[in-house]
Amino acid sequence: MKRLVLFFFFITNVSAAQTYLTESGNVNFLSKAPLNEFNGVSDKLNGLIDLSQNLLDFYVDLNTLDTGIGLRDKHMRDNYLETEKYPFAEFTGKLSPIPTLNSGTKSPVSAIGKFKIHGVERQIEVKGTLSKNARGELELVAGFDILLSDYKIPVPKLVFYELAEKQEVTIKATLKPKK
Amino acid sequence: MNRMLLLTVLGMLPFSLFAQLERSLVNANQPVELIFHAPRHINLLTVEPLSKKSMHFAIMHTFGPLDGGIENLFGLDNGANIQFSFEFALSNKLSVAASRSSRDKVYNVFGRYHIFQQTQNGKIPFSLSLAGGAGANSSNYDFLPEPAPTFTERMSYFGQVMLARKFSPKISFQLTPMMAYFTDSRAIYQIEGTENLYVALGFSGKLKVTDRSSLSLQYIPNLNTDLRNNFGIGWDVEAGGHVFQMYFVTSQALNEQYLLAGGNGTIGDEFRLGFNVNRIFATGQKRK
Numbered sequence: 001m002k003r004l005v006l007f008f009f010f011i012t013n014v015s016a017a018q019t020y021l022t023e024s025g026n027v028n029f030l031s032k033a034p035l036n037e038f039n040g041v042s043d044k045l046n047g048l049i050d051l052s053q054n055l056l057d058f059y060v061d062l063n064t065l066d067t068g069i070g071l072r073d074k075h076m077r078d079n080y081l082e083t084e085k086y087p088f089a090e091f092t093g094k095l096s097p098i099p100t101l102n103s104g105t106k107s108p109v110s111a112i113g114k115f116k117i118h119g120v121e122r123q124i125e126v127k128g129t130l131s132k133n134a135r136g137e138l139e140l141v142a143g144f145d146i147l148l149s150d151y152k153i154p155v156p157k158l159v160f161y162e163l164a165e166k167q168e169v170t171i172k173a174t175l176k177p178k179k
Numbered sequence: 180m181n182r183m184l185l186l187t188v189l190g191m192l193p194f195s196l197f198a199q200l201e202r203s204l205v206n207a208n209q210p211v212e213l214i215f216h217a218p219r220h221i222n223l224l225t226v227e228p229l230s231k232k233s234m235h236f237a238i239m240h241t242f243g244p245l246d247g248g249i250e251n252l253f254g255l256d257n258g259a260n261i262q263f264s265f266e267f268a269l270s271n272k273l274s275v276a277a278s279r280s281s282r283d284k285v286y287n288v289f290g291r292y293h294i295f296q297q298t299q300n301g302k303i304p305f306s307l308s309l310a311g312g313a314g315a316n317s318s319n320y321d322f323l324p325e326p327a328p329t330f331t332e333r334m335s336y337f338g339q340v341m342l343a344r345k346f347s348p349k350i351s352f353q354l355t356p357m358m359a360y361f362t363d364s365r366a367i368y369q370i371e372g373t374e375n376l377y378v379a380l381g382f383s384g385k386l387k388v389t390d391r392s393s394l395s396l397q398y399i400p401n402l403n404t405d406l407r408n409n410f411g412i413g414w415d416v417e418a419g420g421h422v423f424q425m426y427f428v429t430s431q432a433l434n435e436q437y438l439l440a441g442g443n444g445t446i447g448d449e450f451r452l453g454f455n456v457n458r459i460f461a462t463g464q465k466r467k
Contacts, residue, residue: 046200078213079391087204092199154390
């Protein structure tokens with residue numbers, strides 16, 4: 001029995017060593033409409049990569065997205081993302097396949113999972129690169145596109161030329177090993 | 180044995196605890212935004228703050244009374260009262276503004292300060308803001324047989340408290356206890372009141388009908404005079420950085436002092452058509 005307890009502690013520790021976390025990843029979205037191009041950023045991306053269990057879990061508080069114009073941010077929160085009802089954009093999935101990470105080299109990775117925004121959840125595939133730096137942290141760069149209509153975010157005709165239906169999302173994060 | 184079991188469970192706990200991240204808001208007291216579409220709602224100021232360094236420009240018009248009929252194109256021939264108003268946000272809480280209204284050629288300077296904002300988690304149930312300012316009548320009274328009013332006699336002041344709450348995503352309401360003071364309320368001024376001090380209670384209502392347009396209401400009963408009460412009903416349309424406001428209102432006054440002292444027509448026949456264009460400019464903000 002004692003051995004069993006030790007065993008559980010042991011694998012917990014192993015998994016902890018394989019778990020990487022961040023609370024300050026960078027999210028950027030780019031809207032390229034015919035008459036207006038703008039982007040929004042947040043440095044509050046929370047993320048977890050657990051290599052032993054192959055679990056990816058990311059979310060960002062959409063209230064923190066900043067497009068550089070206060071009123072546009074308000075309209076984005078109130079009329080489009082409806083952040084009071086749906087405050088987060090979330091992705092939970094797994095890497096396929098799990099890459100072998102060597103310090104200093106970027107490995108192309110692909111993740112499959114569920115992305116949820118505006119109360120709508122969809123299966124998506126995200127491509128990017130993952131690398132381990134000299135400090136033993138994981139560096140992730142990834143990107144994917146979001147079609148607003150897929151997530152029931154209507155673009156009114158009045159702003160069709162100013163707000164793109166396709167939003168290009170990129171994320172950059174450095175995840176530290178969990179202690 | 181039980182202790183062993185407990186230890187086993189504890190040992191396993193991290194698996195379930197760290198399976199997914201717990202979702203938490205960066206700011207738990209996220210403010211309720213866009214209680215109203217713009218810093219103006221028909222004629223009254225609102226609690227709607229401006230972001231730091233952004234500027235709100237409002238062009239407001241009210242025309243003649245509708246009872247002139249088609250002959251006067253429902254008041255549009257009768258000459259409009261026009262107010263240009265510039266408001267600049269020094270911070271997310273404080274803004275300063277200057278306006279000029281053609282009725283009696285009044286220049287107004289005023290400020291708005293937002294004490295607190297309603298929060299989405301309900302910890303603060305309403306937003307509270309203050310506004311106050313002073314105006315000078317710059318009309319030429321040289322034609323009068325008696326001496327023209329002095330600068331002091333041309334001054335008027337206003338102060339108001341604004342309490343607003345978004346009751347639901349569709350319904351917002353603002354209560355505005357307000358007062359205006361004229362150092363001299365002579366008959367030559369285009370006001371109906373004869374008192375120096377005017378006290379009133381403003382009500383503003385917004386009913387969101389579509390995602391970007393609302394029915395708007397304004398009612399300002401006077402508390403210390405026999406003047407008729409101000410009533411307005413309109414339609415707000417949000418279009419990107421613009422908010423258009425079309426309304427029918429009982430007064431041609433556009434600034435706060437004249438709204439209270441100016442007098443009102445009867446609801447219906449003496450409604451006047453009004454039209455505001457609100458534009459918010461973002462200046463000096465970072466582009467990333």
